[in-house]
Amino acid sequence: MLLWEKIGEEEAIMGETTRTVDLNAHVNNIECQIETANNIAKAVIAFDNLGYGTITAIKFIAQGFNSFGDAVKVNGQDKFFLIIQDISIEKNCHAENLRATLPNGDIRKLILEESQICYADGTVSTYSGRNDCSFTLQTIEEDDIEAVRDEYNDQFEYMPIELDAAWVCGCGRCNGRDEAVCSNCGSEKEHVLQLSTPDYISELKVKHEAKEQERKEQAAAEEAQKAKARKKRIIKIGIICVAVAIYIVFNWNINILSNRTTYNSAAEMKTALQGTYTHYYMGETVSQLVISGDKATWVFNDGQTIEKDIEKWNYKRGIVRTSESPLVVNKAGNLERGNTVYKKGQFKTPTSKKSTSTKAYESAESGFSVLQVSDVKVSYNSSYTVCTGSVKNTGKKTYTFIEVKGAFKDYSGTVLDTDWTYVVGSEGLAPNESSTFRMSIPKNFDVTSCTVSVYDYD
Structure with missing residues (x-):
């Protein structure tokens, strides 16, 4: 609920709202609870800042009473000053749980009245006593409300009023006559009163x-x-x-x-591969392969022989093709078929080979970690729910075609709709640069927030 909705007394009749406010007040809706422990009484105070600046200290005129309603005197006086310092209450915000130790432990009830206010800009305002002002607000016609809010802001609901001692903004906030800007929505008085023209x-x-x-x-x-x-x-x-x-x-x-031996021509390959090749198992000869011309002959220990025609000398890929599985010429000039290796010549023990390869990887920064989304805000116009924000490049290189995706959510966190857009294109976002974005979906007042994340980038 906005603060001005709680100010003063209010009565609504058939589209009209009558209010009474204190024009001299700087805070409103003052509440106080008393806590006691070890015969020490503390006041727990809450109030609303009416928007004239950030409050850093406040002085109340206090009057205390015991449990029977009897007045409790302090230093022989019925009233005393109660001061709360070192606070920071922003404009139009609610302050709560502000604690102050009371000078008399018998106090169980406290009546507070504003006395003085210190603001962050160094100014001090003194409350000069109650000055009630009553006025009647007229609701803006339903057919006109969208056009009015499009010109001013979404808080506008009433026709503005100019009084002798004050003026009432379209948001319902009553401002002093000399105030040029509404203390609630920030609209300019001259522009607001133009609405009555x-x-x-x-x-x-x-x-x-x-x-x-x-x-x-x-x-x-x-x-x-x-x-x-x-x-x-x-x-x-x-x-x-x-x-x-x-x-x-x-x-x-x-x-x-x-891992293969290749050649400049089929003739060169054919010449190089002529001869006998031996397959060993545990140091013993198992079989031999003899390449002679365009013939490949396998000779096994049991005397069996198999002869095949060499159909192609694939010199570019180091492959000898027969009607059986192809023979591959490895880097050592030996022939391989699957896991079987035929070593050229008569070797008594097989030689082992080792091949190592390394691949270095350089770590690189990720755009998902250095492209920081901030200042995400959700607003509404007559047709769309709009999400705006900015993206800053906190990394060390430029990113292009940066896309962001927004998840529009209700108060419970349920995603109601999504949209995406480009933050930058080919012009890129250099280190420490920022760029704004805007996404929109059809108007939906159930949307209360939008979670935005970097979706893609180059």
Whole structure:
């Protein structure tokens, strides 16, 4: 509830609201509870700051009573000063749980009246006594409210009033006659009172319709930009996928060939591979392979032989093709078929080979950690619920095509809708630079917050 909704006495009749407020008050709705322990009484105080500045100290005129309602004197006096210091109560905010030790432990009830206020700018205001002002507020017509709020702010609900000693803003706050700005919503007096001018609301409605058309066109342009960005992103992803596939195949091929012997021609390969190759198991000869011309002959220990024609000398990939599984020429110039290795010549023990490869990885900063979202705010206009905020690059490099996604939530945290937008495009966001963003969904007053996160970037 806004503070001005609680100020003074109020009576509502058929779209009209009658209020009585104290024009001299700087705080309102003063409440006090008494806590006692070890014969020490403490006052626990709460009040509303009416918006003239940030309160740093407050002095009350206090009158104490015991449990029977008898007045408790302090230093022989019925009333005494009660001071609370070293506080910071922002404009139009509620202060609570402010504690002060009472000078008499018998006090069980305390009546407080404002005396003086210290503000953060160093000024001190003194309460000059109650000065009641009564007025009747007229609710703005339902057909006019959207146009009025579009011109002023969403707190406007009433037609403004100019009184002899005060003026009442459209938000309902009663301000002193000499106050140029509303202490609640910050609207300028001259602009607010213009609302009472004949035909001004009609002008606002025409202006509102033009703004609505402009917003619709802007929304359509933003949607077209998003569609273009989506298409661009799909194309970019496609290009990246193709590039990655080519890179993988290329490196796979390089890795394969790095473990093989290749040749400049089929004739060179054929000449180099002529001869006998032996397969060993636990140091013993198991079989031999003889390459002679375009023939490959396997000779086993039991005397069995198998002869196959060599169908192709694939010199570029180091492969000898027969009707059986192909033979691969490894880096040592030996032949391999699966896990079977045929070593050239007559070796009594197989030699081992080791291959090592290392790949260094450099750690890099992540845009998700250095692109910081801040100043997220949710507002409403006549057609949309809008989320605005900013993104700052706290990293060490420039990021482009930064996208953010917003989850619009109700008071319980349930996501009601989502939207996304670009913060920057190809121009990029350099280190320590910030950029604002704006997202919107169809108007929904159930939305109370929006959680924004970085969705993508380059």
